[in-house]
Amino acid sequence: MKYLPIALFFLLFISVKLAHSQTPTPEEFNFQRAYADYIYNFDIYRKANLDYELYRSQYLQFKTLKSQENAYNATLALLKARDASLETYLTAIRKKLDETQGADGAKKEILFAKIDQEVAWHIEHNKSLPSAGTLEDLVGDSNKAKSRFETDTPLFYETLIAISGGKVIHVRDRQETILTSLKDKIAEIRVSGDKNTQILERWILDTEGKIARSKEKEQEAYARIARGGGGTISASSYNEALFRLKESYQYLKEANSYLSEIINEIKFED
Amino acid sequence: MQQENPTVQSPIPTPNKKSDVFALVTELVSKITRALDSLKGKLFTRPTESTVEGGISEVGISAKTKKIVTVTAATFFTLIVILITVSYFKGRISKPAEETKKEDGVQTTIIERKPSRYASDEVVLNMETDTKTLEEEINKAEIEEKSLIPPNLNFNINFNQ
Numbered sequence: 001m002k003y004l005p006i007a008l009f010f011l012l013f014i015s016v017k018l019a020h021s022q023t024p025t026p027e028e029f030n031f032q033r034a035y036a037d038y039i040y041n042f043d044i045y046r047k048a049n050l051d052y053e054l055y056r057s058q059y060l061q062f063k064t065l066k067s068q069e070n071a072y073n074a075t076l077a078l079l080k081a082r083d084a085s086l087e088t089y090l091t092a093i094r095k096k097l098d099e100t101q102g103a104d105g106a107k108k109e110i111l112f113a114k115i116d117q118e119v120a121w122h123i124e125h126n127k128s129l130p131s132a133g134t135l136e137d138l139v140g141d142s143n144k145a146k147s148r149f150e151t152d153t154p155l156f157y158e159t160l161i162a163i164s165g166g167k168v169i170h171v172r173d174r175q176e177t178i179l180t181s182l183k184d185k186i187a188e189i190r191v192s193g194d195k196n197t198q199i200l201e202r203w204i205l206d207t208e209g210k211i212a213r214s215k216e217k218e219q220e221a222y223a224r225i226a227r228g229g230g231g232t233i234s235a236s237s238y239n240e241a242l243f244r245l246k247e248s249y250q251y252l253k254e255a256n257s258y259l260s261e262i263i264n265e266i267k268f269e270d
Numbered sequence: 271m272q273q274e275n276p277t278v279q280s281p282i283p284t285p286n287k288k289s290d291v292f293a294l295v296t297e298l299v300s301k302i303t304r305a306l307d308s309l310k311g312k313l314f315t316r317p318t319e320s321t322v323e324g325g326i327s328e329v330g331i332s333a334k335t336k337k338i339v340t341v342t343a344a345t346f347f348t349l350i351v352i353l354i355t356v357s358y359f360k361g362r363i364s365k366p367a368e369e370t371k372k373e374d375g376v377q378t379t380i381i382e383r384k385p386s387r388y389a390s391d392e393v394v395l396n397m398e399t400d401t402k403t404l405e406e407e408i409n410k411a412e413i414e415e416k417s418l419i420p421p422n423l424n425f426n427i428n429f430n431q
Contacts, residue, residue, distance in 0.1 A: 035417070042421060049424050060431060075427060082423055093418055135429050142427035149425060156420040164413045171408060178400050185393055195386060242414055249413050256408060259401045267389040267398075 031095040038088040045081035052078040059135075068135065075138045076129060083126040083145065086152070090119050093159045100163050102170025107162055114155050121148060157238040161225050164245045168218055171252050172211060178259055179207060185266065196270050203262050210255035217248035291356055299349060306342060 051074045059071035094115045097103055125148075129141055183204060190197040221244035224237055388394050 045421075045423070052424075052427075056429065059429065071429070078424070078427070085421055085423065089418075089421055096415065096418060139427055139429070142425065146425035149423065153420060160415055160418060163415055163418075167411060167413055171404065171411075174400070174404055178397055178404070181393060181397055185388070185391075185397070189388065194388070246413050249408075253408050256401060256405050260398075260405065263394060263398045263401060266394055267386060268383040269386045 029095075031092065031099050034088070034092040034095040038085070038092040041081065041084045041088045045078070045085040048074070048078040048081040072133075072135055072138065075135065075142075076131070079129055079138060079142055079145065080126055083122045083129075086145075086149065087119050087122040087126070089156075090115050090122070090152075093156065093163070094119075097159055097163050097166070100166035100170075102168070102173060103162055103166030104169070111155070111159050111162060115159065118148075118152055118155065153234075157235070157241075158225060161221065161238065161241050161245070164242060165218060165221065168214070168245055168248050168252065171249070172214060175211065175252060175255055175259065179204070179211070182259065182262060189266070195266070200262055200265060203258060203265070207255050207258040207262070210251045210258060214248045214251035214255065217244050217251065220244045221248065295349065295353055295356065302342070302345065302349070309338065 052071075055067070055071040055074040059067040061067075094112060097108060097111060122145075125141070125145060130137060186197050186200050186204065189195050189200075221241040224241040224244060227237065
């Protein structure tokens with residue numbers, strides 16, 4: 001009976017701790033969550049767009065006050081869902097870039113600033129949509145979002161290229177680390193005279209050549225995106241840049257298989 | 271001085287199974303041909319020039335002759351079918367033998383190499399593990415973010431006909 005209050009206190013403390021550990025923290029908001037939000041909002045948008053098409057055709061057919069009211073509500077819902085879709089899409093690509101290892105830090109910061117600005121615009125635009133007004137007002141609001149989307153498009157592609165480029169850089173960085181230790185080991189073998197290192201050194205040069213080609217292709221990809229800069233980056237320039245990055249990655253695959261061969265050769269006598 | 275061993279030759283040669291069948295068929299065909307030749311003179315009567323109306327000659331074939339000819343033709347046809355079948359199976363049996371000959375021509379040489387003192391070197395083993403891990407990651411990774419392609423949204427909002 002003497003220790004009962006202490007035991008109760010500990011029990012309470014543990015239960016509070018457990019409850020606290022189960023509540024989601026803001027830090028848990030990662031790409032997976034952001035992407036799930038985007039998919040959810042995009043689904044709402046798709047349904048809203050179907051409703052809009054239906055009520056629009058009814059309004060154009062009957063021109064009654066009721067059909068006008070329905071068309072207004074459907075359009076308003078569509079504009080709101082569209083803004084939410086874009087807002088969550090921007091957040092998803094931001095999170096993806098943030099979590100991609102290898103992406104250039106300075107470039108990341110620039111893109112984050114641009115994305116945050118666009119997210120803020122869409123939130124503001126969503127709030128400003130009038131709950132009552134005319135269809136013409138909504139058309140005007142939609143046109144504002146349309147021009148914003150057109151200026152946003154290069155930012156989408158730029159971010160996607162930064163994500164893909166980050167993946168390439170990450171693999172290459174790791175390969176270069178392996179290559180450096182491999183060169184050190186070969187130098188050690190040369191000094192000890194255990195093996196003829198001439199072939200190994202030649203293979204190292206070949207591997208370095210592949211890595212250099214990979215870098216060239218990566219730079220070509222960024223050049224393609226930069227050339228389409230100034231708000232005119234289109235899907236085609238994105239695809240061209242992506243193609244260069246895929247080529248760059250292919251060179252890294254080949255370089256990796258060269259590394260495996262060199263390591264295997266070290267493991268055997270001449 | 272080498273002494274020749276007197277070899278006792280059997281009067282009937284012992285060919286292999288395939289040539290045995292072939293020889294049997296050939297012998298049968300030749301026997302049938304000889305039989306047909308001998309029958310030819312007996313069966314067919316020399317046409318007697320009996321003048322029917324208008325001076326046309328007739329050749330008479332008895333019912334028995336017709337029957338014998340039909341049976342002979344049927345036997346001949348059956349023999350031809352057997353010949354074709356035998357030659358077809360002979361070809362099929364000999365095919366795999368050719369394939370094995372080809373395989374015998376290709377030889378793989380396995381060179382056994384002696385491991386160096388670096389085969390168990392910790393640094394080398396670490397590098398090997400890192401390279402393998404990286405290879406797996408490279409093969410798994412997808413450069414393109416297909417799920418994050420910009421959404422296709424409807425911006426064509428208007429109420430014109």
